[in-house]
Amino acid sequence: MNIPQDLLYTNDHEWVRVDGEQAYVGITDFAQDNMGDIVYVEMPEIDDEIAAGDQIAVIESVKAVSSIFCPVGGTIIEINDALESAPELLNEDPYENYVAIVKMDNQDDLDQLLSPAAYEKLCAETN
């Protein structure tokens, strides 16, 4: 299971990459592996304002429909358009292919996230 050391994680298998006040949000390798082949991604809209914990995307895989939650609050400033026509990118490289970029309202939201080590432990327990 690939768990990059420069990201933060959630209990729900999302990752966050912090770049100043911007947070890139995506799903982890564990999540994509668990879902299987991804066939559709319902994306948020640019300028959507969201609170930490709100749903930002819905992913349909051959196994199930799963909701994706945004661990930080703020405004969606960019979405990964490529996923609309090529949802399988999330299977191929879940860390290179973010879902959306959020301009954070409050960096304190990041304090709730898991370190790579803590996330690795969670995955080990889940398996």
Place this chain on the structure above:
Amino acid sequence: MIHLINPSTDPYFNLALEEYLLMNEFDLNDYFLLWQDRPVVVVGRNQNTLEEINLEAIRSQGVEVVRRLSGGGAVYHDEGNLNFTFIVNDENRSAFDFARFTEPVIETLDKMGIKAENSGRNDITIAGKKFSGNAQCRFKHRLLHHGTLMFDCRIEDMVKVLNVSPDKIVSKGVKSVRSRVTNISEHIKQPVSLEQFKDLLVQTVRDGGYLQGDRQLSKSELLEINKLRQKKYISWDWVYGNSPPFNIQRKKTFPWGTVDLRLDIKNGLIEKCKIYGDFFSNRDVTELGRDLTGTPYRQPDIDHKLAVMDLNSYFPAANPGEIEGLIGDGLVIK
């Protein structure tokens, strides 16, 4: 696990009920439900509804259309179909184990002397023919598994309403996969009614030691579920508007010329409308296309819009109704 008794045959209510039980954070009980719908086509979460249904058959047979929360392809329900739903807590992400939920069905049929088996990822088959399609939906730490059980469905009707129209539609939506289907009733040795089959299935789940009791919906639950039904499941926005973006091409030859119409639809609205053809016109038809932009792709909205336009200047030789019919033809929901 609680056996929730739900006598409603309203497809919009029943899907709202599933969502309510899956997403209600104040009730984390596990649930098992058996339920039926009056005739309806249920499309998958990310399907383009117009690409999946035959409008003419839907209209002439009075079949309704609804979108469900889970993914996959379009299915048809009628009084001969039984649906089952499990909603369970799934803290440790059980990797979407389908067999765990289809097992009671296979076991019940086994008691009736019918050999059924899981096939592919989502189906249960008898003698290689599908009678049950299954799908799952996860929300936070809860998982919903539901499936159809064709007991004695009108398969001819199913074929008609799911036989898509010849319009050229292109989208990234999830496509349905056609399967050879069968009814459970065709394989039964002694006469068993759908009601008896339903009781046997409940008994199997009970014997498995999962069920703690039965209950019906409370008044306050009914109120909440009906609110969700009204707000979401019965709305055009959810059933049609929520389709993935799609393009539709419709070409028709009239005695006065050929019209080739191309529409881009996004979020249920006409995003782009281009009109080509070899007909004579007094006015640039690109204007007409531009004026239709932003109109909901729905018959009454299109009729309303066209009513105030001078269609005669664009198509001087057209008979009344021809252009309205072409742009509107194949549209649904009055």
